[in-house]
Amino acid sequence: MSAFETQVQKDCGLDLYASKFDILQVNVGFRCNQSCQHCHLACGPDRREMITWETMRDVIMVAKDIQPHFVDITGGAPEIHPHLKRFVEALRNDGHTVQVRTNLTVLTEPGLEDMPQFFKEHKVQLVASLPCYLEENVSIQRGNGVYEKSIRMLKKLNTLGYGLDPDLPLHLIYNPIGPFLPPHQSQLESDYKRELDDRFRIRFTGLYTIANMPIGRFWERLKKEKKDSEYMQLLREGFNCQTVTELMCRHQICVAWDGVLYDCDFNIALSLPVVEEVPEDIKGFNAEVHQKRKVRTGNHCYGCTAGSGSSCGGALASGSS
Ligand code: SF4
Numbered sequence: 525m526s527a528f529e530t531q532v533q534k535d536c537g538l539d540l541y542a543s544k545f546d547i548l549q550v551n552v553g554f555r556c557n558q559s560c561q562h563c564h565l566a567c568g569p570d571r572r573e574m575i576t577w578e579t580m581r582d583v584i585m586v587a588k589d590i591q592p593h594f595v596d597i598t599g600g601a602p603e604i605h606p607h608l609k610r611f612v613e614a615l616r617n618d619g620h621t622v623q624v625r626t627n628l629t630v631l632t633e634p635g636l637e638d639m640p641q642f643f644k645e646h647k648v649q650l651v652a653s654l655p656c657y658l659e660e661n662v663s664i665q666r667g668n669g670v671y672e673k674s675i676r677m678l679k680k681l682n683t684l685g686y687g688l689d690p691d692l693p694l695h696l697i698y699n700p701i702g703p704f705l706p707p708h709q710s711q712l713e714s715d716y717k718r719e720l721d722d723r724f725r726i727r728f729t730g731l732y733t734i735a736n737m738p739i740g741r742f743w744e745r746l747k748k749e750k751k752d753s754e755y756m757q758l759l760r761e762g763f764n765c766q767t768v769t770e771l772m773c774r775h776q777i778c779v780a781w782d783g784v785l786y787d788c789d790f791n792i793a794l795s796l797p798v799v800e801e802v803p804e805d806i807k808g809f810n811a812e813v814h815q816k817r818k819v820r821t822g823n824h825c826y827g828c829t830a831g832s833g834s835s836c837g838g839a840l841a842s843g844s845s
């Protein structure tokens with residue numbers, strides 16, 4: 525049993541089991557046009573891992589079976605995948621709500637210019653990374669030129685109705701540039717709305733704050749800077765029981781590019797698939813069995829429970845952070 529699991533049991537009186545399938549998350553591969561310094565999956569242009577069409581078909585079958593609230597497509601940069609459109613069309617034809625996580629800049633790449641229009645036509649919900657409304661902070665974390673391209677793309681998405689039309693939601697994602705917890709989500713959302721409106725007349729639906737997990741490139745950097753112990757202590761000391769029932773691993777199943785099943789995208793980064801007691805490959809998926817699976821945890825899980833908590837859908841609890 526991990527130290528995290530013991531603390532959840534002792535302090536919150538809970539055993540960490542999955543309880544339902546609100547979300548079917550699919551990581552379609554690690555290739556990305558960016559190489560951000562905080563990326564927990566160490567994605568970049570040189571990564572070759574890509575989901576096959578056969579595995580996408582397996583995902584479509586699982587979606588039919590479990591009827592999640594939405595299918596959440598992530599990567600890497602999902603737009604780079606040659607079968608993304610076909611995949612989205614199949615899911616939408618089956619009546620599913622589909623969400624794509626975009627880094628915005630990839631939509632300016634040659635050959636992908638029509639993707640925003642495609643997303644609009646298929647009513648794909650968008651979740652876009654923008655770790656700050658200030659250029660300096662975005663450049664530090666995501667590279668030079670990323671801010672300008674992101675702003676340009678947000679303006680384009682607004683002209684298509686994203687962030688304005690209730691059928692075309694556009695959420696932004698904030699994550700801290702350093703080893704500290706995100707500020708309060710609703711307060712930061714007000715700041716983002718004011719600043720992006722004043723500076724660029726950009727509108728968006730809402731903001732998700734996500735903590736940096738102690739894994740991947742972010743963790744490697746902290747180790748180099750000898751700030752890893754301090755950050756881990758901050759996460760442990762911030763443990764908040766109010767976040768535990770909402771942990772995303774309890775409400776989703778995550779399929780990696782190679783068809784292996786995980787509790788969350790962070791566990792993909794650590795090669796920690798679902799517990800041994802349940803089938804690990806999507807071909808062995810069994811809704812009844814997987815829905816009641818025990819969650820596989822580790823020290824990194826403290827990144828989800830510190831302060832207001834953190835998930836791919838933002839903070840998990842109100843309160844201090
Ligand atoms: S954080 Fe997102 S945009 Fe940056 S390298 Fe990773 S997948 Fe790409």
Ligand code: SF4
Nearest residue numbers: 773787788790825828
């Ligand atoms: S890292 Fe994954 S398994 Fe751990 S608490 Fe967060 S969502 Fe759950």
